[in-house]
Amino acid sequence: MSKKIVNNELPENYEELKKAANRTSNWRARYDAVEELGKYNTSQVIDIMKSRLANDPVYKIQEAAYRILLEFGEEAALPARKKFEVIKGANKVFVRVKKSLPADHSFEDFATKLKRMRIDVYDAYEGEKGSEFKAWLENEWANLK
Template sequence: MSKKIVTNELPENYEELKKAANRTANWKARYDAVEELGRYNTSQVIDVLKVRVANDPVYKIKEAAHRILLEFGEDVQLPKQTKFEVIKGANKVFVRVKKSLPAGHTFEEFLTKLKRMRIDVYDAYEGEKGDNFKTWLENEWANLK
C-alpha cells in the first residue's frame, strides 16, 4: 500500500509538525513528524526535510527524510553515518553527569540525571542505539573515569 502524496498543499497542522520535526528532546516525535510531512510535497516541507537530512543526530531520521526527498524527486545526498560520537562532546557530558552524582551511585541514578540535565544527548543516543541503548550506555558509564 503506497501513501498518497499531496502537492501544493500544506497539512492543517503544518506548524505543529514543523515544531515536532525540530524538537531536540524527542527523536520519536521527530521521526513521526518527518513521516507525516512526507505526505505533502511542498517547498516548505522540502526545506524542513533537508534540514533533518543535514542536521539530525539520529541517523534513522536522516534516512527517512532522505527517502521522502528522493520520492519527491529532490536531488539530495545522505550523509555518511558517524561511527563514533553522535553528539560532539557527549563523553564530556557523561563525565560531568557522573561527577555530579555521589560516589557509589547506581546506573539508574546516572540515567535519570543524564535525562534531566541533557535530554538532547539522552534522546539522540536513545534514537541512534535503539534497543541496545541502555546496555551501551551502562557500558559507557562503567568505563567513565
C-alpha cells in the same frame, strides 16, 4: 502501502508538525512528524527534510528525510552513519553528569540524571542505539573516569 503525496498544499497542522520535526528532546516525535510531512510536497516541507537530513543526530530520521526528498524528485545524498559521537562533546556531558553524583551512585542514578540534565543527548543516543541503548549507556558509564 503506498504513500499519498499531496502537492502544493500544507497540512492544517503544519506548524505543529514543523515544531515536532525540530524537537530535540523526542526523536520519535521528530520521526513521526517527518513521515507525516512527507505526504506534502511543498517548498516548506522540502526545507524541513533537507534540515533533518543534514542535521538530525538520529540516522533513522536522516534516512526517512532522504527517502522523502527522493520521492519528491529532489537531489539528496545520505550522509555516512556516525561511528562514534552522535552528539559532539557527549563524552564530556557524561563525565560532568557522573561527577555531579555521589561516588557510590548507581547506573540508574546516572541515567536518570543524564535524562534530566540533557534530554537532547539522552534522546539522540536512545534513537540511534535502539534496543542496545541501555547496555551501551551502562558500558559508557562504567568506563568513565
